[in-house]
Amino acid sequence: MDMDRRLFLRSSAMAAAGAVTLRSLHAQGPRVKSPNDTIQLALIGAGIQGQGDARWAVQVPGVKLVAVADCYDGRLAHSKELWGSDVFTTRDYKEILARPDVDAVLIATPDHWHKQAAVDAMKAGKDVYLEKPMIHVYEDGPEIVRTAKETGCILQVGSQRVSSVVYAKAKELLAAGAIGKLNTINARWDRNSSIGAWNYTVPADASPQTCDWPRFLGSAPKHEWSPERFFQWRKWSDYGSGVAGDLFVHLFSGTHFITGSNGPTRAMATGAIRYWNDGRDANDVLLALFDYPEGFNLSLRVNFVNGGEESEGFLFTGDEGTMEIAGSTVTVTRVPHEKEPGLTVGTFTEAMQKEATAEYRKKYPVPHPEGAPLQTIQKFSAEKGYADNYDHFRNFFNSVRTRKQPVEDATFGFRAAGAALLANRSAEKGSIIHWDPVKMTLG
Structure with a gap:
C-alpha cells in the first residue's frame, strides 16, 4: 500500500x-x-x-x-x-x-x-x-x-x-523414496557455552532510565526492575519459551517442511536444569519423543552442557537407508533391507532348506544384483557461503x-510452535500430552 x-x-x-x-x-x-x-x-x-x-x-x-x-x-x-x-x-x-x-x-x-x-x-x-x-x-x-x-x-x-535449498533437497529425496519408508527422525541442537545458554551481556548503562521496564513487561507478571530479565529474557518462562520455543521449533519447522506433516499427535518429554543454576526457570537439558500420524516417530534433544562444540543435525531413518542433514549438506546412505528366509531354515533337512529358500525368493527377490555394492552414498552440498536467512x-x-501466501504462513508457524510447546507442557506435568495437528488444539 x-x-x-x-x-x-x-x-x-x-x-x-x-x-x-x-x-x-x-x-x-x-x-x-x-x-x-x-x-x-x-x-x-x-x-x-x-x-x-x-x-x-x-x-x-x-x-x-x-x-x-x-x-x-x-x-x-x-x-x-x-x-x-x-x-x-x-x-x-x-x-x-x-x-x-x-x-x-x-x-x-x-x-x-x-x-x-x-x-x-x-x-x-x-x-x-x-x-x-x-x-x-x-x-x-x-x-x-x-x-x-x-x-x-x-x-x-x-x-x-x-526456505533453505538444503532442506528442499532433503524433501525431494525423501519424497523420491531415497531411504524407503520413513520410520524415525532424530534431531538435536546442543551447545556448550555461556552465550549459547542465553547469558547475554548486560550493558553498563542498564537502568530504569535507559530501559523501558514497564513496556518490556507488557502482559507478563509484574516484577521489580531486573537487568538480567531485561537482557537475558529467554531464561524465564514469563517472557520466553525455553529451549523448546528457541530451538525445538526450528527442528519442528524442518521436520514438517521435509515430511509434509501437519504435526505430532502425542508428546512425551523430560528435562531439568542440570548446570545453569543461575536463577532461570528454563531447562538447560530437554529430551522429547513425538508420535506422528504418518507412521514415524520424532526424537528431539537440546543439551546446553554437551561438553563440545555447538551441534545441530537431523537423521531420517527409513527401511532402506538413512538421510542426514548436517550444516549445508544432505547425505543419503542407502542399504536396502535384506529379506532372508530366517535362521530356522538351517534346522530343516537339506532338501527342505532348498525348497523353503526358493519359495521365499519368489516373494522377496534379493535386492542387490550380484556384484553390486551393498551400500550406496549420495551427497548434496549447498554452495559455499550459502545462507538460508537471505532466502527466507x-x-x-x-x-x-x-500478495501470494508466504513459505511459512501463520498456520504453519502455529503448528510448529504448538508442537514445540508440547514438550514444555509434558515436562512440567510429567505426563503424555495430546495434540490435534489439523485443528491445532490440545487433546
Missing part, C-alpha cells in the same frame, strides 16, 4: 469518526507493489536476533529500513549507527505502526510480545515478518491466524529452514509484492 493511499485511508477514517471498520479498510486488499517500488521496513525489537535479521533483510534488493522500536535506548542509538541518522527510532512500536511510510514490520521482540505486536501491526495494515516461535502460549495462535485472514496482510514466521527474507518480500 503506497503513501498516498495510506494517507487517504487515515484521513477518511478520521472524518468518519471511526465508522470505517478494519474489514472495510482491507476490502480490496493491500496493493501489489511493483518490482521497482521500495519496500519500507521497520524493526520492532532490536536485540541480537532483530539486528541480525535486519542486516539480512536490507540485503534484499528494493528494501529499506526506515524505523526501529526497542525498549533500550542504547539499541535505538546503535540502530542509527548501523542504518543512518535518518532512521526513525522510538520506544513505542505503535508510533511506527501509525507511520504511512512503513509497508512491513520485522518483529523480533521477546516471545510474550509476539502475538500483540503482530496483531497490532496487521490491524494497522502492515505486512509482518514474525520471529519464531510464533506463539508464547497456545491462546496466541488462533488470534494471529484469524487476524492474518481478516486483514489480508502477509505474515511469515522466521524459521529460515523452510527474499521469499517474504516476494510475498509482500505479489
